[in-house]
Amino acid sequence: MxxxxxxxxxxxxxxxxxxxxxSWDSITKWAAECGYxxxxxxxxxxxxxxxxxxxxxKDYCDEFRGVASSNGIEVTELSSHLQGQLVAVHPAYDExxxxxxxxxxxxxxxxxxxxxxxxxxxxxxxxxxxxxTEHATFSGALAWPYIYPWPQRPAGLIETAFDELAKRWKPIxxxxxxxxxxxxxxxxxxxxxxxxxxxxxxxxxxxxxxRCNMLYDPSHFVLQCMxxxxxxxxxxxxxxxxxxxxxxxxPTGRQGVYGGYQNWVNRAGRFRSLGxxxxxxxxxxxxxxxxxxxxxxxxxxECAIKHxxxxxxxxxxxxKDHIISITPHAFDDFANAETNVAANKRIxxxxxx
Numbered sequence: 077m078x079x080x081x082x083x084x085x086x087x088x089x090x091x092x093x094x095x096x097x098x099s100w101d102s103i104t105k106w107a108a109e110c111g112y113x114x115x116x117x118x119x120x121x122x123x124x125x126x127x128x129x130x131x132x133x134k135d136y137c138d139e140f141r142g143v144a145s146s147n148g149i150e151v152t153e154l155s156s157h158l159q160g161q162l163v164a165v166h167p168a169y170d171e172x173x174x175x176x177x178x179x180x181x182x183x184x185x186x187x188x189x190x191x192x193x194x195x196x197x198x199x200x201x202x203x204x205x206x207x208x209t210e211h212a213t214f215s216g217a218l219a220w221p222y223i224y225p226w227p228q229r230p231a232g233l234i235e236t237a238f239d240e241l242a243k244r245w246k247p248i249x250x251x252x253x254x255x256x257x258x259x260x261x262x263x264x265x266x267x268x269x270x271x272x273x274x275x276x277x278x279x280x281x282x283x284x285x286x287r288c289n290m291l292y293d294p295s296h297f298v299l300q301c302m303x304x305x306x307x308x309x310x311x312x313x314x315x316x317x318x319x320x321x322x323x324x325x326x327p328t329g330r331q332g333v334y335g336g337y338q339n340w341v342n343r344a345g346r347f348r349s350l351g352x353x354x355x356x357x358x359x360x361x362x363x364x365x366x367x368x369x370x371x372x373x374x375x376x377x378e379c380a381i382k383h384x385x386x387x388x389x390x391x392x393x394x395x396k397d398h399i400i401s402i403t404p405h406a407f408d409d410f411a412n413a414e415t416n417v418a419a420n421k422r423i424x425x426x427x428x429x
Contacts, residue, residue: 077365077402082373083395084114084152085388086319089377091121100124100140104147111392114152115144116212116374119199120159120176127195130202137205152372153317155212156199157262162192163248164216164241164268192216193244197251204255210316210371211252212291215241215261215269215278234277241268242281245288252287260317262291271302272310279314289316293376294355295323299345301333305359312367319376320395322353340380347378349387350394361398373399 085107096102103124107115119127129136144151158176165173165185174182181187196213203211219237222229245259252259261269269275275290282288292315297304308315325345330336335343350357361373375391377384421427 078368078370079402080318080361080364080369080373080399081152081371082114082399083112083320083392084116084150084372084374085110085112085391086116086118086155086374086376087121087124088116088118088155088157089384090388091118091124093123098123101143101147104144104149107388108148110389111396112375113148114150114372114374116153116155116372117151118158119154119156119195119202125154127198127202130205131198134205137202141206151206151208152374153208153210153212153260154199154203154206156196157212157214159192159195159199160213160261161216161267162188163196163244164218165189166218166221168221169217189244193248196248200248200252200255200257200259203257209256210258210260210289212260212262212317214264215245215267217266217268219268220266220270237268238274238277238281242278245278246282246285249282249285249287253285257287258289258316259287260289260291262293262296262319264293264296265300270296271300272307275311275314289314291317291319293319293321294357294360295319295321295347295353295378298323298325298353298355299333301325304355305363308360308363308367312369315367315369317371318364318369318373320350320357320373320391321376321378322348322350322355322357324348324353346380349377349379349382350375350391352379352382357394357398361400365400365402 087103090097091103092098096106104115117125119125141151162173162176170185177188178191181191200211218241219234222233249259263269263271263275269278279288290311294304297307323346327344331338331344333345335345340346373395375395377387377391379387
């Protein structure tokens with residue numbers, strides 16, 4: 077068994093134009109003051125990270141890591157969630173997702189998709205320059221508008237969507253393999269890869285590509301009423317990253333999984349700060365230890381109620397309290413007695429007569 081590293085914090089929900097969240101030096105100092113020893117970096121956040129330069133210059137990446145290190149922080153992973161989303165966008169979402177892209181490619185889905193692929197590849201290159209072997213992203217979605225089959229889906233619609241999704245990602249995954257980086261898709265509603273079945277449909281079309289892996293986040297399984305502990309057992313060999321995020325699901329006579337178009341505060345399913353939701357993290361951290369997961373426990377703060385800075389500070393302590401320091405020996409070793417083959421045979425009644 078292995079111990080998880082952490083606590084770390086995903087900075088995606090914190091980067092802004094306001095100090096201390098507006099520069100790499102100040103945001104890493106703040107994270108350390110909160111109790112973190114690592115941060116996961118959103119590759120689109122230009123005020124703390126320059127993806128274009130990072131993909132070209134290892135010296136820039138060394139300097140970037142050095143600033144973090146001087147503040148007591150390690151760079152755990154890069155994220156390309158926003159760019160990954162744009163690798164596959166159904167036309168119904170074109171205008172909504174345009175804001176994720178560079179201004180030059182907005183309004184042009186083909187150019188935007190090409191830009192997104194290039195961005196993810198650059199993030200993979202930058203990961204290599206940073207000495208990181210895992211990368212977080214979204215799969216994007218072509219089939220999501222048809223998640224609930226009414227009217228009845230045309231025969232082959234989902235198969236065609238997943239064929240195309242795999243076709244778009246295969247060159248990226250091959251590039252990741254060349255650079256020694258695992259692509260970890262966050263299994264997430266809104267993405268075509270939103271549960272185990274959809275991940276398997278994708279993986280099958282990629283012939284089990286070894287760089288196609290998962291970012292495990294139990295909060296998204298709570299909101300789908302899935303067994304998030306069984307999921308760890310099933311996909312142990314594919315889980316390479318871990319977001320520590322809490323959630324609760326409280327269905328009523330008025331709403332359930334779909335939420336009735338309500339805002340986050342009023343939904344039956346809500347993301348919560350760590351410890352305020354229903355996720356059994358004691359069981360999760362135990363499971364992660366038994367599958368030899370030695371990656372980072374990364375807090376992703378999302379809560380409809382609590383202030384983000386309070387959630388971040390509480391999250392660091394929460395993860396520290398849940399990380400298991402693996403025992404070096406069995407608890408009953410004190411009762412162990414020296415033995416040998418002959419003794420074992422005698423004990424079993426197998427000694428020669």
